[in-house]
Amino acid sequence: MPSKPAISYQHVTRSFGSLKAVDDVSLEIAEGEFVAIVGGSGSGKTTLLRLANRLIEADGGTITVEGEDVRDVDPVALRRRIGYVFQSGGLFPHLSVADNIGITPRLLGVSAADIAARVDELLELVQLDHAAHRDRLPEALSGGQRQRVGVARALAARPRIVLMDEPFGALDPLTRDALGDDYRSLHRKLGLTTVMITHDMTEAILLADRIAVMRGGRLLAQGTPNELAKSGDDYVLELLRTPRRQAERLNALLPQSGAA
Amino acid sequence: MSLLADPRWGEALAHLPDYLGNHVQVSLAALALGLAVSMPLAILTRNRPAPRGMLLAFASIVQTVPGLALLALFYPLLLAAASVALTWFGVSFSAFGFLPAMLALALYSMLPVLRNGITGLNGIDPALIEAAKGVGMTGRQSLLLVEVPLALPVMMAGIRTAAVWVIGTATLSTPIGQTSLGNYIFAGLQTQNWVFVLFGCLASALLALAVDQLLGLIENGLRRRSRLRAALGCVGIAALVAATLVPTMGRSSQGYVVGAKTFAEQYVLSALLRDRLQAAGLSATARSGLGSSVIFEALKAGDIDLYVDYSGTLWANQLHRSDIKPRTELLADLKTALARDNITLLGDVGFENAYALVMPRKRAEALGIRTITDLAAHASTMSIAGDYEFFSRPEWAALQKAYGLSFRAQRQMQPDFMYAAAASGEVDVIAGYTSDGLIAKYDLVALDDIRHAIPPYDAILLLAPRRADDERLQAALRPLLGRIDIANMREANLRAGGNDANSSPDAVAKWLWGKVGGR
Numbered sequence: 116m117p118s119k120p121a122i123s124y125q126h127v128t129r130s131f132g133s134l135k136a137v138d139d140v141s142l143e144i145a146e147g148e149f150v151a152i153v154g155g156s157g158s159g160k161t162t163l164l165r166l167a168n169r170l171i172e173a174d175g176g177t178i179t180v181e182g183e184d185v186r187d188v189d190p191v192a193l194r195r196r197i198g199y200v201f202q203s204g205g206l207f208p209h210l211s212v213a214d215n216i217g218i219t220p221r222l223l224g225v226s227a228a229d230i231a232a233r234v235d236e237l238l239e240l241v242q243l244d245h246a247a248h249r250d251r252l253p254e255a256l257s258g259g260q261r262q263r264v265g266v267a268r269a270l271a272a273r274p275r276i277v278l279m280d281e282p283f284g285a286l287d288p289l290t291r292d293a294l295g296d297d298y299r300s301l302h303r304k305l306g307l308t309t310v311m312i313t314h315d316m317t318e319a320i321l322l323a324d325r326i327a328v329m330r331g332g333r334l335l336a337q338g339t340p341n342e343l344a345k346s347g348d349d350y351v352l353e354l355l356r357t358p359r360r361q362a363e364r365l366n367a368l369l370p371q372s373g374a375a
Numbered sequence: 376m377s378l379l380a381d382p383r384w385g386e387a388l389a390h391l392p393d394y395l396g397n398h399v400q401v402s403l404a405a406l407a408l409g410l411a412v413s414m415p416l417a418i419l420t421r422n423r424p425a426p427r428g429m430l431l432a433f434a435s436i437v438q439t440v441p442g443l444a445l446l447a448l449f450y451p452l453l454l455a456a457a458s459v460a461l462t463w464f465g466v467s468f469s470a471f472g473f474l475p476a477m478l479a480l481a482l483y484s485m486l487p488v489l490r491n492g493i494t495g496l497n498g499i500d501p502a503l504i505e506a507a508k509g510v511g512m513t514g515r516q517s518l519l520l521v522e523v524p525l526a527l528p529v530m531m532a533g534i535r536t537a538a539v540w541v542i543g544t545a546t547l548s549t550p551i552g553q554t555s556l557g558n559y560i561f562a563g564l565q566t567q568n569w570v571f572v573l574f575g576c577l578a579s580a581l582l583a584l585a586v587d588q589l590l591g592l593i594e595n596g597l598r599r600r601s602r603l604r605a606a607l608g609c610v611g612i613a614a615l616v617a618a619t620l621v622p623t624m625g626r627s628s629q630g631y632v633v634g635a636k637t638f639a640e641q642y643v644l645s646a647l648l649r650d651r652l653q654a655a656g657l658s659a660t661a662r663s664g665l666g667s668s669v670i671f672e673a674l675k676a677g678d679i680d681l682y683v684d685y686s687g688t689l690w691a692n693q694l695h696r697s698d699i700k701p702r703t704e705l706l707a708d709l710k711t712a713l714a715r716d717n718i719t720l721l722g723d724v725g726f727e728n729a730y731a732l733v734m735p736r737k738r739a740e741a742l743g744i745r746t747i748t749d750l751a752a753h754a755s756t757m758s759i760a761g762d763y764e765f766f767s768r769p770e771w772a773a774l775q776k777a778y779g780l781s782f783r784a785q786r787q788m789q790p791d792f793m794y795a796a797a798a799s800g801e802v803d804v805i806a807g808y809t810s811d812g813l814i815a816k817y818d819l820v821a822l823d824d825i826r827h828a829i830p831p832y833d834a835i836l837l838l839a840p841r842r843a844d845d846e847r848l849q850a851a852l853r854p855l856l857g858r859i860d861i862a863n864m865r866e867a868n869l870r871a872g873g874n875d876a877n878s879s880p881d882a883v884a885k886w887l888w889g890k891v892g893g894r
């Protein structure tokens with residue numbers, strides 16, 4: 116593990132009333148790593164993610180981002196330097212695609228010309244044709260296109276860290292697969308650190324370097340898929356069993372490599 | 376005569392730039408103020424249920440107060456505020472006309488703006504507010520860049536409702552001295568000039584409709600994110616405002632302002648006074664349709680320069696006297712009392728317009744009723760009607776006490792309709808006015824007040840404090856003093872109550888001057 120993790124959680128807790136959403140969680144995410152946080156609904160995974168950019172404040176423990184305690188950083192400045200991709204896009208319906216993508220640079224005071232250039236660059240990066248898309252409103256886009264714009268918006272201010280809240284959950288399988296792969300290559304190309312939430316273990320295995328499993332606010336296990344397979348926890352093993360079963364069934368049902 | 380060929384349409388049209396311009400001015404100012412207050416309140420309280428509930432409850436209560444009452448309430452309120460401002464800060468402002476009308480209307484506009492503002496802001500998908508935070512917006516930026524723009528169509532619908540309410544209610548600001556399209560309606564109702572009433576209603580309805588449609592265009596543009604529509608709506612509003620305001624802007628100072636209360640005799644007298652001043656080379660305008668408690672204060676404050684009041688009215692309402700003195704003594708006392716407020720009682724006009732108990736002549740003869748004493752014996756089987764204030768005035772208490780009057784029923788009525796109601800037998804007795812021409816027209820008779828329960832009501836000419844030493848003005852007015860006798864005034868009132876082209880106050884005033892002055 117490198118000496119300075121991009122994000123580190125040390126004994127972090129957060130309760131909502133009597134519910135312990137995050138319960139004594141310690142997790143380190145190295146620079147350049149792609150970590151997936153997997154868990155069912157109510158497992159605390161979204162809370163854990165939002166603690167990192169202070170959309171939610173921790174009750175206890177310490178969170179650092181690039182070595183700094185987040186409590187010492189102005190939350191607005193913190194959020195502007197961390198990309199965030201929202202579930203089903205979170206695009207502002209009254210703003211054009213270009214204005215949505217350029218919002219964080221605009222808040223940072225970047226000039227309009229620079230923003231326009233950056234928007235075109237980003238549309239290319241997420242493989243959307245600029246001429247056709249930049250002036251559209253989000254309502255005129257398909258789900259996949261919206262999520263691509265969401266990714267472009269998260270990357271607009273050149274963050275080194277990107278947080279993703281079930282980014283591909285609402286998409287059809289084909290789009291989801293394509294988008295996942297495209298993002299994975301962006302992650303590598305741009306040298307990003309990515310933390311992605313998903314309830315889908317298959318997606319996590321396919322995209323992430325490391326997986327953290329949450330249940331009932333606690334971190335049950337973390338590691339590569341291989342390391343997780345050696346875990347003694349029933350729930351973790353159960354989660355891993357599903358993709359494996361699916362893979363076996365698919366192998367049995369589909370003709371082998373490329374014959375299709 | 377065909378309705379459209381009636382020359383009164385032309386007369387109404389001549390007033391339009393003035394009335395419409397003032398109407399738009401006060402409505403617009405009220406709306407702007409209402410928005411400036413309500414919008415921040417909606418934004419501040421959107422996430423705070425307790426103050427939000429209180430605010431909406433307050434605005435709802437304001438809304439239940441009838442428009443006329445709300446406007447009327449603001450007059451004394453501002454009067455008190457003005458005197459406080461004068462004594463504490465040495466600042467003087469007029470509690471008359473524009474200011475109270477604008478404040479009351481602004482208050483009236485608050486409910487729809489608040490309610491739609493809060494609904495619009497609360498209706499935004501919380502995920503979007505989260506997203507605004509997530510991309511690095513401060514609370515303020517989130518509000519301005521995301522929440523307000525998204526709530527704007529709903530807010531706009533509220534502004535639209537408020538605009539229509541304000542434009543409609545502004546017609547009621549005439550009695551507190553704000554010129555508006557209501558001047559047509561009030562004057563028309565009082566002088567039975569239905570052309571004016573119709574014209575006023577149509578003009579304000581058309582104005583409201585036009586503003587509503589233009590704001591609707593803006594709302595639609597915001598909803599469909601069509602800049603063109605929104606811009607068109609804005610241009611339309613701007614054009615409307617410019618078109619209605621420009622004619623009023625260029626007007627020179629008004630010179631002397633002659634006040635008039637809200638009944639035909641006052642309209643005629645103010646027109647006559649204005650004509651006399653103009654004949655003497657002084658510039659003068661009439662400000663008609665002022666509420667009877669507003670007009671005295673307006674004179675005292677110098678908002679109007681002169682008007683005709685009635686001695687008994689001032690005796691009871693301004694001096695708060697309930698005793699009754701003979702005519703000359705009362706006038707002398709009144710003159711001294713008014714002088715303390717620096718108001719000049721220039722003199723009496725020549726006739727008296729007192730309250731009198733009036734009933735059909737034939738019925739009175741049949742029952743052998745000549746005096747109120749005779750009436751008292753029959754009162755328990757009879758009904759009486761009076762104007763809106765009569766039964767709460769000291770004269771009524773004095774009458775009841777002096778004669779032991781007790782009627783079977785009492786009703787309040789629009790004064791113009793009382794006489795016809797008495798003639799048709801719908802009511803048995805009415806509290807009419809001695810100068811009213813309708814008494815003769817309907818063959819009614821005023822009963823003798825042998826115990827002098829009703830004070831004298833000489834028509835008297837009052838001048839504002841700053842006109843106390845205005846020799847030119849007084850010289851122009853003096854020829855009128857003592858000149859108008861009761862017979863001519865009755866005839867004038869009868870003419871003013873007619874429903875044809877010769878019944879406009881201006882025409883009647885000219886006729887009256889021809890009878891009493893001229894020569």
